Amino acid sequence: MIRKLFLILFALFAFTAQSQAQDDIQLADTLIINGETIIMLGDSVIILRAEQPKYWKKGGNFNLSIQQVSLTNWSAGGASNMALNTGVNLFANFQKDKKIWDNNLTVSFGFNRQSDRRFANRKTNDNFVFISKYGRELTPKWYLSTQIDARTQLLSGYRYFRPSGAELDARTKISDLFAPAYIQSSTGLNYKREMKNNDKISVIGSPFTGRFTIVMDDSLSRAGAFGVIPGEVVRAEAGMSVTSSTDIQILENIRWKMDLNLFSNYEKLGNLVVNMNSVISMKVNRFITTRIETILIYDERVLITRSDETKGPAIQVQNLINFGIGVDF
Incomplete structure (x- = not known):
């Protein structure tokens, strides 16, 4: 109880x-x-605490590859040399409500050194590209956008040759910082789509595009290099353009990024200025990567001295295959 x-x-x-x-x-x-x-x-x-919205996405990639060959009393012949190639890509993208602002900076540089030749250090890669795009959403995939595209290089560029009867190489200066520089401003409709695996596709069609070619070097300006009027610093053009950007995953640990810019002057519709940058990244692990980079440029106003010493417009192609350090951040 x-x-x-x-x-x-x-x-x-x-x-x-x-x-x-x-x-x-x-x-x-x-x-x-x-x-x-x-x-x-x-x-x-x-x-x-309420979760704070994140309007900015920031990050980038750094890559570095070095190659060295050292020969001493080597009976098979050859020459000691060293090659370096490096680059950095930074992005900062803003999105709030119906507004977007995407910014991308790419800087790359490379050189080759061969000690037994005149002008032992020779540039192999030199690019500076900044792209900024602001847009307002019309529908979930369509935006009204304005884009600024600026391109130049960092150091002087030379054409190397050996004059007839000479024993040593000579060189001629053919480019420099802001010689040339290209600035393109375009406004139009932007189709933008993001998919799984962070795949992205963006295409801008602009009937209102201004393109400015800048040659700040006096000697190149006086020669009328890169299509400017001899003695002038800036050449302004009005036309239309199509710009596309693709970033997709092809296979596991393999991504492909491609930027394409096409411009046509209203004075000569159909004569295209082409700029294409393609990068295939194959990651071995977190820090080791292989990159295949291709740059293709065509501009009929840029006269190229060919191997047979004739001058005229030509397709410019740069191919780089790098195996080295690659860090995403």
């Missing part, structure tokens, strides 16, 4: 304690300040 009475009293005590705890929770004071929920329960203060 006493045991049953003890059990009943214990059950009543537990029920009363639980009811009191529930009453304490129900009577807790709740405040909301600047989106943060503050709960005060007795001597305890609980702060529940």
Whole structure:
């Protein structure tokens, strides 16, 4: 009998304690300040912070590859040499409500050194590309966008040759920083789509495009290089353009990025200026990667000195295959 009475009293005590705890929770004071929920329960203060929206996405990639060959008393012949190629790609993309602002910077540089020749250090890669695009959403996949595309190089560029009867190479300066520089501004419709695996496709068609060719080097300007009027620094053109950007995963650990820009002057519709950059990245592990980079340029106003010493427009192609360090951040 006493045991049953003890059990009943214990059950009543537990029920009363639980009811009191529930009453304490129900009577807790709740405040909301600047989106943060503050709960005060007795001597305890609980702060529940609202998740802050992230409008910016930032990141990039750095790659570096080095090759060295050293020969001493090598009977098979050859020459000691060293090659370096490096590059960095940075992006900062903003999206809020119906507004987007995408920014991308690519800088790459490479050189080759062969000690037994005149002008031992020779540039093999030198590119600076900055693209900024601002847009407002019309539909989930269509935007009205304005884009700025700026391209130049960092160091002087030379054409190397050996004059007839000479024993040593000579060189002629053919380009420099801001000689040339290309600035293109375009406004039009932008189709933009993002898929799984962070795959992205973007195409801008612009009937209103301004393109400016800048040659800041006096000697190149006087020669009328890159299509400017001899003695002038800037050549301005109006026309239409199509710009596309593709970033897709082909296979596991293999991605392909391609940027294509086509421009046609209204004075000569159909004569295209072509700029294409393609990069295939194959990751071995977190830090080791193989990159196949291809740059293709065609501009009929840029006269190229060919191997037979004739001058004229030509397709410019640069191919790079790098195996080395690649870090995403």
